[in-house]
Amino acid sequence: MAKKKTVKHPIEKKSTRNLSAGIQNGSLSTRISANSKSSEIFFYLNGQEVRPTAEEAFMMTADWLRKRKGMPGTKIVCAEGDCGACTVLIADPRKESLDFVPINSCVYLVGQLHGKSVVTIEGISNGSILSPVQNAMMKCHGSQCGYCTPGFVMALTGLLESRKMDNIPAAQKRKVCTNYLTGNLCRCTGYAPILDAACNMTDDSNYELKHRYLNEKIITTLKSNIWKTNQMGDKHGPTWYSPNQLEDALKFLKNQKSSVKILGSTTDLGVLYNKGKSQPNAFLSLQNIKALHASKVTPKQVQIGAQVSLESVRGAMKNIDSEFVNLLNIFASPQIKNVATLIGNVANGSPIGDTIPYLLVRNAIVYTSGISQGKIRERKIPLDKFYIGYKTSALESQELITKITFDRPKANNFVRHYKISTRKDLDISTMSMAISLDCEFSGHQFTIKQPRIAIGGMGPTAARIYSVEQKWEHQILTKTTILDLTHETACSINLELSPLSDHRGSADYRRALITNFFSKFASEFSQFLESMGVP
């Protein structure tokens, strides 16, 4: 296989040997799981222990609930994690805090539930007595046709569990609720009654899911199983492998012949899977590898492991990089952010890239691992060298991305991220741009140092615009010169780039946006200069 490879995330592989054969002759488990005891997949569903069959492990959770468990309360509408009708709550002891958080069960494999506690709409009320959320939704007329309602009830229950609504002024409640419900679509109510319900939920500790579904015994059982290898499947069906050591994962990748999908989360794979665009024979889940869950903030850098969710990144970046937090606020829904990983976004390598332009201006470095001559070989690839074409990257076929590092903003760093999409929230961008300037301040003069500009949605990959960066380097800025500089840049850049027309916008629109983003940047930068007393 060529060095270039498609990096749809998860990554498709061709390999030389069938895993099921390996299991059959008994060699595989001894070979890859020598240092750990393998355990079967198990989790709690509304407080009941469940051990799914191998076949069930490959089903999407929503389908499984509806068709195998006789629990049709969870609805499926889009099967792509965009409408929230399938929202369920999970608590994952791998995370720092053991809270029930909403996820899209239509793009979440049953196998991924290993070691977690799941609560569905069927587990919310107390017998026939409705929960506070259900009561509020009913009394405030938050449901009309009812199809989106279970999803909203679950998201709102997650909101109560998060305690985000505790002790905040009524005026802020609406905003918090709105943000929390971004991942749920309703076509009947116009949302006003749902927001009223959200703002009028009473808090009743009797209904707190943590009390009801996470007692000491359950927590202990879960915690003692999460860092263990899972392995399921037989020669007739697909294979599930979820090792607890990176080395095992890499060996598995190296030895696989049939198509393997690497699961960071399943937010992208799930869509392809549901829509018949991907039918892998083997899944490699990374969730039991403890090292990949780590994130670290040093004085100069941030380091994010492959299993760290966008929501955790958002939490880690608070008070560190507010523009990154802003970006993550309007990127994806809470349901997606709770499971999708930053590395997944990087590995996916979409030309628009969501976080990629921003990571590019923050000098991100991608860390990959592979097995070479029996040893783990690690590579560091700067993000601006990582993408080599439309959805293709420098990642080799038997490598995994283990982590990414990027710079924290320096003092006097001025950064902006702009994104435009058809709808502002929970929509794939038409185009996005990030600009970061480290400024040197002497007297009343600003000099640009290390300008970094990256654009997504204007070519086959999101990319830095080095020609512009060179021009901007060492420029002395005033309110007038920034206008000239950005104007000139917008004109020249539009000659360089050749965007496509698609259903998100025409090439002309994208060109116009570039021009306007630079104007917007100039306007915001002048305000900044003004605040610093620069003429």
Next chain:
Amino acid sequence: MTTSPNTKSADGDCSELAESRRKEAKRRSLRPVNEHFSSTINAESANSKQSLVKNSKGQNSRQTKATSQPHDSASTHVSGLSEYVDDRPEMQNELHCAVIYSTEAHARILSIDASECNTLDGFVDIITAADVHHNCWGPIFKDQPILAKDVVQYYGEIVAVVAAKTLAIAKLAAKRVKVCYEPLDCTMSIQEAISKRLFIGGERKIQRGDPYAKGPHQVTGKLIIQGADHFYLESNAVVVYPRENRLLEVHSSSQHPTETQHVVAEACGLAFSDVICIVKRLGGGFGGKESQAAPIAAYCALMAHKTNRPCRLILTKDDDMIITGKRNPFEIFYDCTFQDDGAIISLDAKLYSDAGAYADLSTAIMERAMLHCDNAYFIPNIFITGQVCKTNHHPHTAFRGFGGPKGVALIELIMEKIAIQISIDALNVRKRNMYRPSFDITHYGQRVENNMLPSLFESLEKECHYKARRKEISDWNRSHQSTIKGLSLTAVKFGISFTTRFLNQGNALVNIHRDGSVQVSTGAVEMGQGVNQRIATLVSSELGVPVDLVRMLSTSTERNANTSPTAASSGTDINGAAALKAIGLIKERLAKLAAILSKTPKEQWPSQTAGLGTAPEIELASPINPESKELKNKLDYECLFSDGQVIVRHHSSINTQPAFSIKFSDLVNEAYLSRISVCEYSHFKIENLGFNKITGQGQAFLYFTQGVAASEVEICRYTGDVKVRRVDILMDLGRPINEALDIGQVTGAFVQGMGWVTTENLVYNKKGLLLTHSPSTYKIPNIQDTPREFNVHLIDNDGNQANFKGTKAVGEPPLLLGISVWTAIQNALSSSPKHLQLEKIPATNEVILRAMHPDLGWTI
């Protein structure tokens, strides 16, 4: 409307009741929606329970008092226990169906080869056009095959259906079916269809006045209106059980069970009586399941009929969006003249709509568009023509508002353009032209009765602080660089009735059981709008029993045949009226029985004697003609149904004896034992409708629902991104049966209309494949898009004589107020010195940015 013997007494104390009702109405009118909801919350369950206690005093019980009770399915909705079609448990021998659809816009089918399916373990059968008994259907013109035969006319047209033991196998089988096409010349736009003269039906005209009358000023242009997807959350779903002796039981997500029944029967070569169509509820319909649910049910039914096994067909969201039709796209050429003060003298408008490949409901939609080109405004000289064009898109269909929003968008755009041209506020242009006394005859010759428009405009202008905000916005636009704001106050006057007269009929079956509990079944389909709750409220209040004793049954052609679709906002009007009529007949018999019992010693009551036959059976006098007033006046008693009791007062002894009272359930039992029916079936039709489609004149509608909305938007100058900052709505819904449900319809419809005019963008490729076929690409409003401040008020209007109990329909009209967001965008753009304008729906970010920056060298 009511036919019970209590009418006389009701007349007697009606002034008192009316007074208390007016007070009640005043109390609840003009209350902000937020306050309304929080008050509901605080009152908790007391709200519903205490009002029943209050009713026990008796005075109010016969009146339909607006309640705010939750939707009858609210508790099961929030618990995930409400059953939709695909929630039905799978039968052991059930088959899963998958569809194979055309991947060409227009092509000859050369071959359909399913040989590769046969090797697939679990594959069961395939059906094609050859398996369809009567392969032709259509809600108006029968022009559409159920399964394409020989030729496909749009991308997404169903060619074949496969069935397998599991859904996964069915999907795999569908992929293995090889269909060969020979592409034919296709027509993908209205312009192309016009130039090729590809039309459906003839050109329609509605006109009035002098074609040569012109004002001194003129605005002209072309308005382009795109379609919109219904985006009901529940995609089309069908489960069919073949029962014994050819009977097919069809569970469909259809807004029109009767049509579904008929299309299924014809497709399978069965009598209509061999098919039962049952609809429990829909996960949203919005018009999209009015006609188009029928052929989808037929695919599944054909398979069930052929294999004699239960079959299930659930479309994925992607397939549903690709296959089914949308709101019709329109192109409208207009020429409007007006006087110096903005008073319109003439309007000439040529409407063209894109029907897609088949007629579906497009001609009726065009008619409603033409009937709504006036909207709230009197236009003395008006010439509207309408032509439906045939293209190779999916057949477009009904969508909340039908043609109305297109006509209304046109005239509201003209209002903005007039305002710009003569430099006055657009609100003044609207008020100058609105229907008002002496200027209240529409262009189709119907008088606008009970016209609330002048007071609606006046109230909302005041309530929303229009003038002050207008000034603030002007200041903002002068002083801010990054965003511009706009404000627009538009109106809606929506005609209520099907314009096709025969659809304005409904029927209802009411069964009262011996314990006093009630079952009601009508032709109305519950799709979230709360029609069941409204009818249950009407019934419970008529019978004086708690609303939870009234169970609304699923909609089934077995109980209610020959029903109309639940559409045109008419669900409660026609079905509620039919239920009331049935209740009236039952009450009449019960009242008579109660009057007899009141004079009969209890030992001789049927419950004491009927089993033994020791007393003669009670016989009621011959039925009273419900329409005959004299007869009612002859009654010498009055009868009240209230709080679970039936109370009889004899006029002769009104001062000497206490009133006779019997428990409702006991009376029902006595009636049964006396062999008196406590069940009834009634048919209802709306009277006095007479719209002549040939002359374009007549009484098209029973009445009008009216409303006004003021929307404020803020647009980013750099990106064209729109935020809806504030919306104030004032609606006239007559006397609502359930105020909370009505307000829910208003907020929901408004936001749906707002989506249509802003972010909902249907993008097709050259073959007519819809590229935006899922929520990741087709953006309906998200919770973040709902107006930051959203005030909904209802006015107090007791004057709607036309409809029962003074109610007004609510389903569609508020959608048309969403247009105020679009005109607010126009208004914001017009604040530029260049008076930038856009004449396109939806005004996406890109469309707005193009309008704002004509300097950026756009290619077209």
